[in-house]
Amino acid sequence: MVADGVDSAEHPLENRRMSAAASHGPIVRNAPRERIDLDETSWVDVVRGFAQDSEATMARLLTDVAWKQNRMIRGGRMVDDPRLDGMLSRAQAEAEPTLHFTRLVLDARYRCRLIGPAFVYYRNGRDSMGLHRDDEMRWLDRTIIAGLAFGATRPFVLQSVRSKQTVELSIASGDLYVMGGRCQADWLHGVPKLDECGPKISAVWRWTSRQGKPTTPHRERVGY
DSSP states (O other): OEETTEEGGGOHHHHHHHHHHTTTOSBOTTOOEEEEESSSSEEEEEETTOBSOHHHHHHHHHHHSEEEOOEEEETTEEEEOSSEEEEOOHHHHHHSHHHHHHHHHHHHHHTSOOEEEEEEEEOSTTOOEEEEOOGGGOOOSSEEEEEEEEESOEEEEEEETTTOOEEEEEEOTTOEEEEEETHHHHEEEEEOOOSSOOOEEEEEEEEEOOOSOOOOOHHHHHTO
């Protein structure tokens, strides 16, 4: 089969998408969705077992994603982030069935066009993500941030900026979680370190309504 003048046999990602198209891909569209109201204006949806081929997809992502080591300022000096970040081209992401159909479901369910996915790779329990908000979106009054997990089960922690109340979720391979409302404005989230843990990848999609007063991202405030 030829697409854009190129034999599709040379593009295994495209082949996987075409073979999955008839069955809506390796996701469970009717998997139960649990809505957790963090407060009156912030919420998290959790869909357990949303992706059915998470192990195979993770294996492909480890190979296909362009992983990079970012750095941050800690204690007055530059240190490596305790994780790797990565991207796929739009064509690569759309050709991966799990990612393609996840985006379609998210766009339809939340009635917005999310950007992504970006990827975070936690190589072991020592890799982590400190409590933070995704302020690189700048407008935080009404946002949608969705994550699809691959690999080891790890806790996902949310903490209220005002009350310091903490909510901890256990996110397993194939689980989909979505933060919405004022979650980025009023809550922090993170992935804590563990003594022992296998590798984990999170695919993340984001959307902002661009409503309210924009904020300056933390990296710009500290100058890196």
